[in-house]
Structure formats: C-alpha cells, structure tokens
Amino acid sequence: MRFRTILATFTTAAALFLGTSFGQADDLTDRAKAGKPIRIGFAHEIPWAYPGDKNEPLGFANAIALGVLKSMGYTNIEPVVTDWGGLIPGLQAGRFDIITGGMYITGKRCANVSFAEPMGKFGDAFIVKKGNPKHIETYQDIKKTGATMATVSGFVNVDAALKEGIAEDKIMQVPGLTEVLAAVKAGRADAGAGNDFAMKDLVQSAPNDIEVTDSAALPEWTFNWVAIAFKPEDKDFLKAYNEAQAKYLGTPEMLEAAGKFKYTKAQLPGDTKTDWICANR
The missing domain is CATH 3.40.190.10 (Periplasmic binding protein-like II)
Incomplete structure (x- = not known):
C-alpha cells in the first residue's frame, strides 16, 4: 500500500469553515476508480488514529477504514494529518476525501458531514x-x-x-x-x-x-458511536463503503488488525444505525 503524507496544520480559524457550503469536488467514486489516491484525514489521537514513524496511518480507526477500502479494491491511500479542529473544515475544503480520525457521530456533525454506519461504541x-x-x-x-x-x-x-x-x-x-x-x-x-x-x-x-x-x-x-465521515455529495461511495464495512466488521481479519490498537469485540457497535444516532446524540 503506497502512503504519502501531507501535514495540514489548521488554526482555530478553520472552524469558520463549518458554516460554509462544500465546494465543488470530483466525485470520490470516479476519482478512486480512475486510480487517484483516496486521501484520508486524521489527527494525532492514540490509539484511534495517528501517524507512525514512517508517516503511515496507525490506530484502530485507520486500521478498520483501510481494511474496508482494501476489500473494495482501493489500496492507493494518501494520509493527511491535521489537528482535531481541522478535520471537518479540511473535509469541506477538499483537502481530503474521508475523515478516519475516530469521530463520534453527533447531531451537530451530521449537519456538516455524512457518516458511514458505526464502527464501534465507546464510553x-x-x-x-x-x-x-x-x-x-x-x-x-x-x-x-x-x-x-x-x-x-x-x-x-x-x-x-x-x-x-x-x-x-x-x-x-x-x-x-x-x-x-x-x-x-x-x-x-x-x-x-x-x-x-x-x-x-x-x-x-x-x-x-x-x-x-x-x-x-x-x-x-x-456513550457514543464512532464512524468514518464523508462529504455529503459522495453518496455512491458511502453506500458502497457501508456495504463493504458490514461484511468486514467483526471478522477475524478485522479484529486482528484493529486489535493491535486495543480494539476488542466489546467495542463492536451492535445494531444501532447512523440515522438514529444523528437524531439522538
């Protein structure tokens, strides 16, 4: 898997992006199928998602996301590291395609991004x-x-x-x-x-x-549920991602990959769906 890391530093002023509309961007499905890298955005949050010594994406949220993407046939990944407050603004500004930082699904965030189905439940x-x-x-x-x-x-x-x-x-x-x-x-x-x-x-x-x-x-x-986040316009990719994640989540392969970062069966999300979480968290 090829990794190329970009360090994107955002100041607190990046929060101003939250109220803005998403700019025009290439459809993620078309870009990925054309062989262009899928850019994943995350912060330095151990053991959720963080860069390794060689700038490779580590943490269980990254491990799960990478496993799902691999099962979809996508291995050309470009990590983009930012601070936590820059994740949603960075997605909105088109600096990366997916947030893999281990973000809780909340009603406020659902107004700005489209979450996949949950990958885990945490206290x-x-x-x-x-x-x-x-x-x-x-x-x-x-x-x-x-x-x-x-x-x-x-x-x-x-x-x-x-x-x-x-x-x-x-x-x-x-x-x-x-x-x-x-x-x-x-x-x-x-x-x-x-x-x-x-x-x-x-x-x-x-x-x-x-x-x-x-x-x-x-x-x-x-208690909250964690999921990968996408731009709202990337509906086709999100649908395909959810289908692939449903097959991958809870498998021995997934538990082994995420288990290196302390994720266990106890963190599996159960049957709760993102639509309900957006309305109740």
Missing part, C-alpha cells in the same frame, strides 16, 4: 491526580465540587459538560490530549475528559501522577 472517562482527591467520577461530581475540567476543543465532552450544568468558565479547552495531560499534572485542571481509550493511554505515560476513572460510572447517554 468516556476522566484522568485525575493519583488518589482522585476530589472524588471525581462523573460530570456531576465536577459540577458539585466546582472543579475545572480540561478537554480537547471540539470534543463531545464540552457539550456533555455543559449539558450537565458545568459552568463554561470551568471547562478548559485545549488543542490536544498532550495539553489535557499537562493541565491535570500541573494542577491547572482537576480532571481531564476524553474517550476511555485515550484517557487510559494518557495514564500509561504518567502512571505515578494520574489515574483514570471508570467509564461505567457515567450515564448511558454519554
């Missing part, structure tokens, strides 16, 4: 100082204790915190997970919020300083 968790001095297990604990929560700008944890009544000035939004970890370690934030996988990975980098809470302590509505 959230918090990182806290060792010993969990403020006894934080839920968003309500953060609210009641007046704690400050750090999370990545654009993560669903921002909306979840606001929904639970946490004051906006108690939500520290930072560019990436490295900054979430730094904020908690330095005491600028009492808790760092993110998906369960990412929080557990952060703990491994600082096991003597922080610990992770149990995602099961959070209410059911905080």
